[in-house]
Amino acid sequence: MSAQANYIFTVYMDVEADKEAIFNEVYDVEHIPLICKVPGVISAKRYKMEPLKVFLGGEVKSIVAQGEPQYMAIYELESADVLVGPGWSKAVDEGRWATHVRPYTKNRRHVLRKRIG
Numbered sequence: 001m002s003a004q005a006n007y008i009f010t011v012y013m014d015v016e017a018d019k020e021a022i023f024n025e026v027y028d029v030e031h032i033p034l035i036c037k038v039p040g041v042i043s044a045k046r047y048k049m050e051p052l053k054v055f056l057g058g059e060v061k062s063i064v065a066q067g068e069p070q071y072m073a074i075y076e077l078e079s080a081d082v083l084v085g086p087g088w089s090k091a092v093d094e095g096r097w098a099t100h101v102r103p104y105t106k107n108r109r110h111v112l113r114k115r116i117g
Helices: 017-036 080-084 086-091 097-104
Strands: 007-015 041-048 052-056 059-063 071-077 105-114
Touching (some): 017 086, 017 097, 071 080, 080 105
Antiparallel strands (some): 007 071, 007 105, 052 059
16 A cells, blocks of 8 residues: 555445456446546555465365455545545546546445544
């Protein structure tokens, strides 16, 4: 995490299978670049769930995260106020995100965490 980041905002979601290509295109080419221009946003990164194998209790176990969204974005923020400011408000509805992507997402979760150390 960046030394400037006092908060991380995580967004989790699934997308309808037939919209996955446009979801990834718009997220990478439009949505993340627009969000990163918002004052107070330090960085944004995206992740997709992978199968998990981990050594626990003396053996390798496969763990299935049932019900968890496939996609996650992590936004590093200077302040929680970024999320209610005019820059954020404008950026989240710009481009094709609001019309071509958001309606096809589901299982959405939004979590804000404050750095404590």
